[in-house]
Amino acid sequence: MKIVSTADCENSPKKKFLIEFIMAFATNDFVYVSENTSKDLYWDIVNNTLIKGHEEVKKVLASTSRISEIEILTIITHGKTASINGTVRYEQDSIYSFCSVYTFVSAGKNTIKAITSYVIKMN
Template sequence: MAIRIITEPNCGNAPRHEITRRFAVALASADTSELELLVSPDAEWDILGKLSCRGIPAIIESAGLSPASVELRVLSVITHGREASIDGEVLYENGHVMNFCHVVRFANAAKTAAITRIRTYQASSNR
């Protein structure tokens, strides 16, 4: 199921901005093939206070545990060097809203480097 993405256009001068946005979309939609393209095979993902997993199979499995998403609203994306963060909210099919911030680290400074570490902060809210 395709989800609706709401985001502001960016300047196009920060390649990691788009990669970080694609990563958030892939997590929200549990898009296995996109996650495999963007995330290192041995990446680590921590959702603070909820779970910790290592490796792309575990990340894909954990991404699939959330209810079906219908909308992803990207509020901001910040990138610098090997790090990036994305702040937004996901609206689930059941009407639940989850605010999130993913802080990601890339393997190196190359434009196509894989994501090696993700720390996610989440909080439920009403719109």
């Protein structure tokens, strides 16, 4: 699995954390995901799925197709919120554009309590 991101992502601890978090999602690393999210995580994939809590996240990760590449175009962080947009290519060549908005439990912690994702199939 390949991740492509802009060079400015490496000089911010929160941006670096978000890249690692996306890699954990892409590789189905539930241990990393659960260690860095609140137990009552609320993940809304708009117009598709609403996922609540670690057990539901674990099921989604287990059922997700294998990702071959993620391109991160932009990461914006401020206080206890962050946003990432980019594209995801799956091994069967499906391509999706996405934008996810993350809410952390506080500005100083890397524990995510909510995610809202907007996903559009490109092919």
